[in-house]
Amino acid sequence: MCSVDPDELTEMTRATGLMDISGGDVLCRKCGTGTAEVVLRVRDAYCRECFLAYFVHKFRSTIGKSKQIRHGDKVLVATSGGPSSVAMVHLIRQGLNETSHKQLRFVPAFLYVDESCLSENPSSGHEYIKKVCEEVTALKFDCYVTSIEQIMSAQVKPPVLFTKEWNEEHLLKSQSLEESAKDLLISCKSLSAKEDLAEQLRRDLILQAAEALGYEKVFLGDNATSLSVAILGNVAIGRGSQLPGRVHFKSVHRGIEMYRPMREILQNEIQHYVKIHSLLTVQAPSFQTKGQSITSCTEDFVMGLQKDFPATIPTIFRTGDKLMSSSSEQSRRTTPEPVVGVSSCNEICVLCGSDLDTEQGEASAVHAILVSQDLSKRKVEGGSKDGNETTNIVVSNSPTMNGCCGSNGSAELPENSCACNDRGGSCGSGGRDSKREHVLSQDQLECYLCYGCRIIARELRDIQQLPQKVLGLAAEQERRKVMREQIQDFLL
C-alpha cells in the first residue's frame, strides 16, 4: 500500500455506477474470501478487516514516514466532534494501545474550540462542549476547552481542562468579547471574506492555545477531501502562495508545528470508519454563512466532479502536494534581515501569520491592484482639498510596545501630545496604564498583511474591529519601520 507512485498520473475515467454489495455475494477484492462491506472508488469492494487495515495503515504511515513525531512528543490535537476529528481520536487511542512496533509513542492532549457565540444557537454551546469532550475523556485523554471570542482579547486566556464536574461557569465567557467577534464578522461585506476571516481566527486561536499550554506540535483533522477543496478554494481567494502551509503534512506557523495526519484519507472512507466503529459525531454550533461563497462553490464543484470521476480528489491532492512556496519558511530564514530604508513588508502577515507574499513583480495581481489604487487615489486627491480618503483605524497601545519618540510615557501627558501621531501613530511611548491611542491608516495596515488578508481588510466596514493583537502587531511594525527610517543616515 506504500508503493503508490506520487508522480503517477491518474487517468480521469467516468464512473459507471456504484457497485451493489447489498446482496452479500460480493467478495473482497483484497483477500478474495471476506464478504465485501465497503465500496471505495465506485467499484472497489473490501471486507471489514481489509478496509480497516488499509485505513489504519494510511493514518500511521502518514505519521511514520514523516519521522517528525518522536517518542514522548507532546501533541495538542484539535477536535471539533466532526467525523474526521472523531476518527482521529479513535485512531490515536488505538495506536497508543498497540503493543507492537506500530505503537504510536507521542503524548496527546485534545482541544475543543467552542464557536457557539458565532452560531445561530449560542445557548447550545455548553451542551456540545460536554458531548465532544466526554467522548474524548472516555478514551482517557485530557481535553481542553476554549472559545473563539478569546481571539478578540489582547490577553488570551489559557484553555480550561474539561473535568467530570464541568459546568457552564468553568469557561468564563465575556459578553463584550462575544459581541466584538460577532461584530467583526458582521462588518465583513462578502461571504467569502467572512468565511476566510473566521478560518484565520480559528487557526490563530488554536496556535495561541497551544502556546499557552506549552505545546509545540498540533494535529489538525484535515482530510484529503477537505484539503482538495482548500487547494482550489485558497487559490481562488488569493491565498495560492500559502498553499504549502495549508495542505502539506507539516507547516510551521508562529513557531508552532502543525500536522495533518488524516490528509491521505478521503471523507467517504472516514464515514465508513465512523459507521463501522459506531462513533458518535456531532455538528457543533459554529460560524456558518448562508448563500454562495467561493469556498462553497468550490466544494460543490469538486464534490460534483468527484461523484462522476473518482480520481478528481486524488489528482487535486497530489498536485497540491507538489507545490512549493517561493516565500517558504526556509527561504525566509536564509534571507538576511534588511538593514534600513526598506519597506517593512518583509515580515509575516499580522493577521494570518503567513509569509508576506506582496513583494511580487509587476506581472502580479497584487501589483495590478496597487497601480489601480494609486491611480484612484490621485484622482481623489485632485478632486478634494485634503486628499485624505483613507480610513483611519485607531490602534490601542499594547503595554509591551516600545516608544520611538523618547517621551517618558507619563500618564499625565495630554492625549495625542506626542508628535509621532502626526506620522501615523508610530509612537508607543504610553505607560502601562496609558489609554493613549494611535492611528494607522488602512494603507499602513495593509503593508503588514498578506494578499489574502488585504482582501479581507478591504471587505471590512470597520477595520477598527479587528482583534487587538492584530492591530497591536501592525502598530509595532509601523513604529519599527519609522525608527529604521529615522536612524538610516546614522548607520554605517
Ligand SMILES: [Zn+2]
Ligand atoms: Zn478482505
Ligand SMILES: [Zn+2]
Ligand atoms: Zn495574511
